[in-house]
Amino acid sequence: MRRGEVRLLLMFTIGISYAPDKPPDERITLTFHLDNEPKHAEQLGHISAVWSNLELNLYVLFEFMSGSPPAIARSIWNAVESTRGRREMVLGIGQVLIDNDSEKNILDDILRRIGKTSKHRNKYVHDTWGVADTQKHEIVHGPVLARRQDPLKAKP
Numbered sequence: 001m002r003r004g005e006v007r008l009l010l011m012f013t014i015g016i017s018y019a020p021d022k023p024p025d026e027r028i029t030l031t032f033h034l035d036n037e038p039k040h041a042e043q044l045g046h047i048s049a050v051w052s053n054l055e056l057n058l059y060v061l062f063e064f065m066s067g068s069p070p071a072i073a074r075s076i077w078n079a080v081e082s083t084r085g086r087r088e089m090v091l092g093i094g095q096v097l098i099d100n101d102s103e104k105n106i107l108d109d110i111l112r113r114i115g116k117t118s119k120h121r122n123k124y125v126h127d128t129w130g131v132a133d134t135q136k137h138e139i140v141h142g143p144v145l146a147r148r149q150d151p152l153k154a155k156p
Contacts, residue, residue: 030130030140037131040139044124051121054114058086065093083118087111 034041063073080086094107124141132138 030132032128032130034129034131034139036137037139040129044129047121047124051125054117055083058090058114062086062090062093065090065097084115087114 034044059073059077062077063070066073066076068076076089077086080089091108091111094104098104098107127141127143130140132140
C-alpha cells in the first residue's frame, strides 16, 4: 500500500480535521462512522429496508403487468439496473395495458413519486456520514467525492 493510500485509509477510519490552518485546539475532527449515533444509524437502516420493499413491490407489479413467466420477468428486471429504467418499463407496459386515462395518470403519479423519493434515498444511503468531535457531536452528511462538471459538456 502506498503512502497516499495509507493516509486516505486512516482519514476515513479515524477521521479528518477541518481548518488545518487553525491551531489544533480549534480544529474540528470528523469521524466517518455512526458508532456513537446508533439511533441515526438505525434510521438509515430503516430507509434501506423500506426501499428494498418498495423495489420488490415494483418488481411484482412489473411481473404481473408484463404477463411474463417469473424467470423471464426476473431476467428482464435484473438486466435494467436503474430505478429510472425500471419505472419506465412499468410505465410503458401500463400505457399499453391500461385503457382508462385516470388510471394511467395514477400509475404515472406513483412512478414519479418513486423517482423523487429515489433521489433522496440515494443521498442518504450513498453519501458519507460522520460525526463532528465537538461538544454537540453534530452529524454531518455529504457526497463522498465532489461532483465535477463533465469536461465533454463544459462550455468553452
